[in-house]
Amino acid sequence: MPRLCPLRAFAAIGTVVFFAVASLDATANNQENCYRDFQPSTGQPGKDVVWVPTNDGLVKRMLEMADVKPTDIVYDLGAGDGKIAIAAARDFGARSVGVEYNPNMVKLARCLVKVAGVEDKAKIIQGDIFETDFSEATVVTLYLLPELNLRLRPTLLKMKPGTRIVSHAFLMDDWEPDESSSSEDGHAYFWIVPAQVAGTWTFRGPDASSFDVHLEQSFQKVFGTAGPTKRSLTETSLRGNELEFAFNDGAVQVRVVARVDGDRMDAQVTRDGKTMKYVGQRKG
């Protein structure tokens, strides 16, 4: 194996350090250039809410709560200087879109996207969050106001089941979060868009056995009954399109783990320690 003489090794390390420091300098200089024409100030008016940036620690926490992956499309509604869109692309490898109304902030955010070297992944669009189609998002981030979250809520609830939403500071009224996080960086709340499962379903198994389940739903909370004797469901859970529940059939407990797809569920039904595949269909 060829060995590098110590002098050459030092030279090589020196070159790497030189380029790393030079590129940090260039980044700082370029960032400064972004602020040459316009310096935003905290509390400056936006359209429906003023600009206040989320601090870096909470940006990271929010994206971690949403478990952002390179396969995700992250939309930050009210993007400010683009920091959430930039972090999603730079630190989590996702595609991201920041929607911002204020044209000065849009220009600044686009410049910062370029400096961060994530132009291929992060896009800033000028627009009103109430008029922009963000239905392709798999993750939505918000730092708005409680009443704006509530205005967005019907649209968010119509998104693909499993879409993740994280809000800095503000809740969604009676749609309780699936998870909350509080630290010195601030509060963040996390929701998963639930599938719509309310109705009466018939589950059919491979041996021509079947049972009916009636489901009621309040956001991600599910209640209901099963079978002709209408036994209450227990251990219910709905995360996106993954539904679980149990009920007693006489002395036997039946456990159902199902994937919801519109009016169909593909279910694993466990009874007496034996698991079988069932298909559930929602009745008219």
Ligand SMILES: C[S@@+](CC[C@H](N)C(=O)[O-])C[C@H]1O[C@@H](n2cnc3c(N)ncnc32)[C@H](O)[C@@H]1O
């Ligand atoms: C509280 S700041 C949050 C900025 C960024 N998301 C963050 O967490 O750092 C809210 C941003 O929303 C923008 N905004 C307000 N109303 C808007 C609307 N209707 N459409 C798009 N952006 C809006 C404001 O200009 C501001 O930059």
